[in-house]
Amino acid sequence: MGDPGKTDVVAEDGLADLPLQQLPLDGWHRARGARMVGFAGYEMPIQYEGIMAEHLWTRAHAGLFDVSHMGQLSFTGEGVDAALEAMIPAAIATLEAGRQRYSLLLDEQGGILDDLMVARRPDDIYMVVNGATKYDDIAWMLDQLPDEVTINLMDEQALLALQGPEAEGALARIVPGVERLFFMQAAAFAWNGHALWISRTGYTGEDGFEISLPAQVAAAFADALCAMDEVKPIGLGARDSLRLEAGLPLYGHDLTPETGVVGAGLAFAIPKSRREQGGYVGxxxxxxxxxxxxxxxxxxxxxxxxxxxxxxxxxxxxAEQVGTVTSGGFAPSLNAPIAMGWIDAAHAAIGTPLEIEVRGKRIAAHVAPMPFVPHRYHRQKN
Known part of the structure; x- marks a missing residue:
């Protein structure tokens, strides 16, 4: 069998010529034995105990991920809702306080420049974009937005993700009230006098939270969580295998400027009103x-x-090549290899038999429904 610890996530990001930046928790990771690699312009922990063990721990308990490389942005100014709606296909005007939506940045040809999360806070619109693209995203947004709208890159903030079925119990022990959040809801909290912005979301398919907090207190907050028996630090390798099992695309691999929203299966992110009215780039x-x-x-x-x-x-x-694998690896939860790829629509129906060329030989495969492992988000019942 192939190496279950190998992932596609450390592939070239286009930032190799730049010096690697360090995360606020760089020393924290190294003190816990993390193996560090370059990703998205940062030195990132790829694993601590091993990708397989960390993956399975997150599925069963709670895993703490450092995702501080991501771009946290704040938008303020007169007409910010309309300005953002002219730029992205999300419905910003109807976005209620404490609610979050998945959306995309598209170019003029409708190609995907990035995928993102956007939320309304009391005093601004908060957005999280991918780490490898955040500076390009900001430059592109500055060209799109009117002068009245200000973008602030919140580089003084760290971003942690606590994921897994025991995440709620662990986080609620030190931040009471988070248990009242449902999937894609967010709110302001405090810990030891420090302001937190916490959303119930993540990138693993599990229930969990993302916590934006001041970088200078991130290590102490991580220590408080990891002091609990159910919480362990988890590296980038398991984050990749978890999101692949969950059928979640990785920008720069499964999504690129050449790919479109509909073919990517992401049209759910565009509400009916925006589909009909248009008015956004792409x-x-x-x-x-x-x-x-x-x-x-x-x-x-x-x-x-x-x-x-x-x-x-x-x-x-x-004999006909009908597509290309864009993400692939061993799925620890399934004890089997899985992949994601772009395929000609004529061959994309569930169950279609195909072959993939690996190491010079063809191996049998078929189109499978995603997610490979069911999502376990904590959704609000209607």
């Missing part, structure tokens, strides 16, 4: 592909045997 392609369908589709791939397929592996239907 709307023409979205509308066309909603009406006509996309030529390529992002799909899940279940692989026979034990050999994982990695990013870039060609996918075949008979």
């Amino acid at each position: 709307h023409d392609r979205v509308a066309r592909e909603l009406a006509e369908g996309a030529r390529l589709r992002r799909v899940g791939l279940a692989i026979e045997g034990r050999l994982p397929a990695r990013e870039g592996a060609p996918v075949f239907a008979g």
Whole structure:
């Protein structure tokens, strides 16, 4: 079988020529034996005890991830709602305080520049974008937004994610009240006199939280969580295998400027009102592909045997190459290799038999529904 500890997540990010930055918790990670790698322009912990063990711990208990490389942005100013709606396909005007939505940055041709989370706080609009793209995102947004709207990169803030079925109990022990949040809700809290912004969301498919907090208190906060028996620090490797099992795309791999919203299976992020009215960058392609369908589709791939397929592996239907793997690896929860890729729409139906070329030979696969492992988000019952 292939190496279950190998992931695609440390692939080239286009930032190799720049010196690597350090996370606020860099010393904290190293003191706990983390193996550090370069990712998104930062030195990041890829694993502590091992990717397989950390993955399974998160599925069963609670894993603490340092995602401070992500870009935390604040938007303020006159007309900020309308300005953001002209830029992204989310419905900002109807976004209530304490609510969060998934959205995308699109270019003029409807290609995906980034995916993001956006929330309304009492005094601003809060957005989290990907770490590898945050500076390009900001430059692009500055060109799109009117002068009346100000963007603040909140680089004084750290961002931690606590994920897993025991995350709520652990976090509520030191931040009472978080248990009242449902999936995609957020609120302001305090810990030892320090302001926190906590959302009930994450990137693993598990219930969990993301915590924005001042960088100078991040180590003490992480210590408080990891003092609990159910919490362990988890590295970037397990974050990648967890999100792959959950069917969640990784920007720069499964999503790129060449890929579109409809083919990516992300049209759910565009509400009906915005689909009909348009008025955001990239709307023409979205509308066309909603009406006509996309030529390529992002799909899940279940692989026979034990050999994982990695990013870039060609996918075949008979003698014809019909797609390419964009993420792949061993799924610890399933004890089997899985992958995600872009496939010609004619071959993208669930159950379609395909072959993937790995190390010079073809291995059998078929199109599988995603997520591979069911999501366990704490949703509000209607």
